[in-house]
Amino acid sequence: MTSGPIFLGGHSYGGRQASMLAAEEPGITEALLLLSYPLHPPRRPEQLRTAHWPRLSTPAMFVHGSRDPFATLEELKSALALLPGRHTLLEIDSVGHELLGRKANPNFGTEIVAAFTRFVDALQFGSAPL
Numbered sequence: 001m002t003s004g005p006i007f008l009g010g011h012s013y014g015g016r017q018a019s020m021l022a023a024e025e026p027g028i029t030e031a032l033l034l035l036s037y038p039l040h041p042p043r044r045p046e047q048l049r050t051a052h053w054p055r056l057s058t059p060a061m062f063v064h065g066s067r068d069p070f071a072t073l074e075e076l077k078s079a080l081a082l083l084p085g086r087h088t089l090l091e092i093d094s095v096g097h098e099l100l101g102r103k104a105n106p107n108f109g110t111e112i113v114a115a116f117t118r119f120v121d122a123l124q125f126g127s128a129p130l
Contacts, residue, residue: 063089
């Protein structure tokens with residue numbers, strides 16, 4: 001047993017697996033941190049990986065690069081409408097699926113943690129997410 005909240009997350013397929021678990025077992029985690037969620041295979045936007053999203057009531061923060069071939073920011077924003085739970089999207093400019101790039105902010109890891117902390121704090125105190 002734990003004495004504090006549990007958060008799940010992952011990068012790419014790891015995040016997808018965490019979201020599938022949370023959809024199957026609501027309450028298993030307080031919130032999700034999903035880095036570069038693979039919305040669809042590259043160049044196959046018709047093959048969405050969102051079948052479980054309508055059952056995902058766990059609050060989720062998505063972090064997504066503007067050059068990610070697994071979904072454009074517009075595709076991801078559109079798909080987020082399927083989620084019944086609270087969610088937010090942190091856009092990282094000029095990076096791809098790996099969240100790295102020549103123009104990547106070297107402090108983006110710290111920014112992600114700060115944004116997730118704000119998201120979780122908003123959940124606990126009932127204010128609006130980011």
